[in-house]
Amino acid sequence: MKTITIEMSQWAAGIAKLKDAYRVWSPVRENDYHVFKELNKDALPDLDFSNTRLSAKQAIYPQTQKMFEYTLDESRPDHHIMHEAPDTTGPQAVIGIRPCDAAAFLLVQKNFNTPQYKDPYWVKAYEKTTLVGLACNNPCSTCFCTSAGGGPFDEKGLDVLLVADKDQYLAKVLTDKGAKLLDAAGFKDEADAAGAQVTIDALREKADAAINSEIATDQLGAQETLTLYDAPFWEEVAFACINCGTCTYLCPTCWCFDIQDEVRGHNGVRMRNWDSCMFPLFTLHGSGHNPRDTKIHRVRQRFMHKLKYFVDKYDDGIQCTGCGRCVRACPVNIDIRNVCNQMNRFGTCPA
Amino acid sequence: MLQYQDKIQAIAARLLKECKVDLVIGFRRGTVPMMNEPYVARTAEQTTNLIWDSHCGINLTNYLTDRKEKIGIVAKGCDSRNIVTHILENKIERDQLYIIGVPCQGMVDKRKIAQAVNGAVDQVIENGNEITIKGPAGDKTVTKADVLQNNCSLCKHRNPTIHDEMVAEPVAEQTDIDAYESVRAIEAMDIDAKRAYFEKLLEPCIRCYACRNACPLCYCPTCFVDEHRPQWVGKSTDPVDNMTFHFLRAYHCAGRCTDCGACERACPVGIKVRIFTKKLEKDCLELFGWEAGLSLDTRPPLDVYRPEDPDDFIK
Numbered sequence: 305m306k307t308i309t310i311e312m313s314q315w316a317a318g319i320a321k322l323k324d325a326y327r328v329w330s331p332v333r334e335n336d337y338h339v340f341k342e343l344n345k346d347a348l349p350d351l352d353f354s355n356t357r358l359s360a361k362q363a364i365y366p367q368t369q370k371m372f373e374y375t376l377d378e379s380r381p382d383h384h385i386m387h388e389a390p391d392t393t394g395p396q397a398v399i400g401i402r403p404c405d406a407a408a409f410l411l412v413q414k415n416f417n418t419p420q421y422k423d424p425y426w427v428k429a430y431e432k433t434t435l436v437g438l439a440c441n442n443p444c445s446t447c448f449c450t451s452a453g454g455g456p457f458d459e460k461g462l463d464v465l466l467v468a469d470k471d472q473y474l475a476k477v478l479t480d481k482g483a484k485l486l487d488a489a490g491f492k493d494e495a496d497a498a499g500a501q502v503t504i505d506a507l508r509e510k511a512d513a514a515i516n517s518e519i520a521t522d523q524l525g526a527q528e529t530l531t532l533y534d535a536p537f538w539e540e541v542a543f544a545c546i547n548c549g550t551c552t553y554l555c556p557t558c559w560c561f562d563i564q565d566e567v568r569g570h571n572g573v574r575m576r577n578w579d580s581c582m583f584p585l586f587t588l589h590g591s592g593h594n595p596r597d598t599k600i601h602r603v604r605q606r607f608m609h610k611l612k613y614f615v616d617k618y619d620d621g622i623q624c625t626g627c628g629r630c631v632r633a634c635p636v637n638i639d640i641r642n643v644c645n646q647m648n649r650f651g652t653c654p655a
Numbered sequence: 656m657l658q659y660q661d662k663i664q665a666i667a668a669r670l671l672k673e674c675k676v677d678l679v680i681g682f683r684r685g686t687v688p689m690m691n692e693p694y695v696a697r698t699a700e701q702t703t704n705l706i707w708d709s710h711c712g713i714n715l716t717n718y719l720t721d722r723k724e725k726i727g728i729v730a731k732g733c734d735s736r737n738i739v740t741h742i743l744e745n746k747i748e749r750d751q752l753y754i755i756g757v758p759c760q761g762m763v764d765k766r767k768i769a770q771a772v773n774g775a776v777d778q779v780i781e782n783g784n785e786i787t788i789k790g791p792a793g794d795k796t797v798t799k800a801d802v803l804q805n806n807c808s809l810c811k812h813r814n815p816t817i818h819d820e821m822v823a824e825p826v827a828e829q830t831d832i833d834a835y836e837s838v839r840a841i842e843a844m845d846i847d848a849k850r851a852y853f854e855k856l857l858e859p860c861i862r863c864y865a866c867r868n869a870c871p872l873c874y875c876p877t878c879f880v881d882e883h884r885p886q887w888v889g890k891s892t893d894p895v896d897n898m899t900f901h902f903l904r905a906y907h908c909a910g911r912c913t914d915c916g917a918c919e920r921a922c923p924v925g926i927k928v929r930i931f932t933k934k935l936e937k938d939c940l941e942l943f944g945w946e947a948g949l950s951l952d953t954r955p956p957l958d959v960y961r962p963e964d965p966d967d968f969i970k
Binding site: 584 | 692791865920
C-alpha cells in the first residue's frame with residue numbers, strides 16, 4: 305500500500321472536507337488533558353498530546369447507548385412494545401488514535417464479534433469506523449506497549465498510520481477504508497514509498513527505544529489458574545484499592561456493561577451503560593448473594609480476567625495493550641505492571 | 656520530610672516489636688512520580704517501606720473502617736480529623752488506635768506540577784520549600800506554596816487534632832486565610848447561572864465514583880446510587896443523574912467533611928468536587944460554629960438535638 309504526504313498547511317482544509325463525508329472524532333484539549341470528542345464544524349483535531357485521558361473506545365462503545373425505546377401510554381397501540389433505537393449515523397473517522405487504542409479494538413472484538421455471538425451495536429459501529437492512527441514519537445514513561453504485543457508505531461487494527469515528521473505527516477495507507485478516507489479529505493500527494501519507510505523506520509526505532517517500562521507475560525499461560533487465584537499476594541495488591549471504576553473506565557480493553565430501563569413520564573428507553581468489576585453491584589445476585597463481595601475478590605477479578613482468563617480462553621496474548629492509563633490515573637497507585645510481573649513469576653524459583 | 660520518615664519508621668517498628676499494634680497503616684513509595692501507595696506494615700522489617708513526602712494526599716482513615724485489629728496509623732492534620740469523625744460515628748474505637756501524628760506542611764497537586772513543566776514529569780525532588788521537577792522538557796524549580804493542593808493552601812489544621820505520639824514539633828498553623836472565596840462567588844450567582852455552572856463543572860464526570868470511594872466519610876454499606884430496589888439514581892452520565900449523585904453525596908458529608916481533598920485528588924477527569932463540600936463546611940461554620948474532627952467530646956451538629964435550638968421548624 306502507498307504512503308501519502310500531508311503538509312501541515314493542507315491539514316485544516318482536509319479535515320474540513322472530511323467532515324462532509326464522516327463524523328470526525330479526535331483528541332481535543334479539555335481543562336488540563338485531552339479527550340476524544342466528536343468535532344463540530346469548525347473544530348480541528350489537537351494532536352499535540354501524549355495520550356488522551358479516556359481511551360478512544362467511546363467512539364465505538366459509548367458509555368451510555370440507547371438500545372430500545374418504548375411507550376407506556378396505553379392509548380397508543382404499540383404501548384409496552386420495544387422498538388429498536390434508530391441509528392441514523394453515517395460513517396465516522398477517529399483521527400489521532402494511538403496504536404495502543406486501535407489494537408484494543410481487536411481485543412474487544414474477540415468478545416463482541418464472535419462466530420456464535422455478535423453484538424450488533426458494537427459490530428455496526430466498528431464497521432462504519434475508519435481508524436487513523438497517530439504514531440507515538442514520544443511515548444510516556446508509563447507506556448509499556450512493546451511488551452504487551454504492540455508498539456508506538458504498531459499498525460494493528462488501523463486503517464491509516466500517521467507519522468509526524470517535522471512539518472508534515474506521512475500517512476501510511478493500511479486498508480481500503482483508509483485509502484477512501486484520505487481520498488475524501490483530498491490528501492493525494494503520494495510519497496516515495498521506500499524513502500518514506502526509511503524515515504518512518506528511523507522514527508520508530510527511536511520511539512521503541514524510548515519505551516523503558518515492560519511487563520513479563522511468558523509464564524501466565526502456564527500458571528495453574530486456581531493456584532494463581534489463591535496466591536497470597538492478592539491481599540497486598542488489594543489493600544490500597546478503593547474500588548472505584550477509574551481503571552476500568554479509562555481502559556481501552558474493558559468491555560463490561562449493564563442494561564437498564566429508564567422511564568420519564570410515559571417514555572421509556574432501554575440502555576446499556578459501562579459497568580465495572582470494581583463495583584460490588586456488578587455481581588450482586590437477585591437473591592442478595594454476592595459472589596465477589598470483598599475488595600480482594602474484585603481486584604483479583606480485574607487482573608485475573610485481563611492477564612489469565614483471557615490468555616487461557618483466546619491464547620492470543622493478554623487483554624491489555626500497555627497504554628498505561630490505569631497506572632497514571634489510579635488514585636492509590638495500583639500498578640498493573642507490578643501485578644502482571646508478580647502473576648507471571650508466581651511459583652517460579654526466584655533465582 | 657526525611658526526618659518525619661525516619662521517625663515514622665522508628666515508631667512503627669517499635670509498636671510492632673512491642674506488640675502494641677497488629678499492623679501500621681502508612682504510605683510506601685509509589686511506582687510513578689507523585690503517587691504513593693497506602694500500605695500496611697505487619698512486621699518491624701516492613702516498616703522500612705514506610706515513607707513520607709508531599710505526595711501522601713490520600714486520606715488513610717479510609718482504611719480504618721470497621722477494622723477489628725489494634726492499628727497504628729500515620730495521620731496528618733486532616734486524617735486525624737477524619738479519625739475523630741470515624742470514632743464519633745462508631746467506625747473504629749479510640750483504644751484500637753495508636754495515632755502517629757504528622758505535622759503537615761501541605762500536599763502538592765500533581766496537576767499543578769505537570770502544568771509547571773507543561774506535561775510529562777519524570778521526577779520530583781523536594782528540598783524544604785523548593786520543589787524541583789525533572790521532565791523531558793527540562794528541569795524547573797518551583798516554590799511549594801505555589802503547587803499545593805487547593806485544600807492544603809486553605810488548611811487551618813495542619814497539626815493532628817488527636818494523636819498518641821508526634822513525629823515532630825507542631826508546625827505553625829496558617830492564619831489570615833479566606834477559605835470561602837470560591838463558595839461566595841457561586842452563592843452570588845442567580846439560579847440559572849448556578850445551574851449552568853454546575854452542569855459545566857460536572858460535564859466531564861464519568862461516574863467512576865473515585866471521589867466517593869476515596870472519601871473517608873463514604874463508608875455506607877450500600878451507597879444511595881447503588882440502591883436498586885428502588886433505584887434512586889440513573890446509571891448513565893445524564894446531567895441530572897450526575898448532579899443528583901454529586902449534590903446528595905455532598906449533603907451526606909455536611910458537618911463531617913474535613914476538606915482533606917482526597918475526592919478532588921482522586922478524580923481522573925479533574926473535577927473540582929470540593930466546591931460542594933466547601934459550601935456545606937461554610938454553612939456548618941456559620942450556623943453552628945462547627946468544624947469537623949477537632950474534638951472527641953462534642954457531637955457533630957447534625958446528630959444532636961438541643962431544646963434551645965433557635966429554629967422553629969424543629970420544635
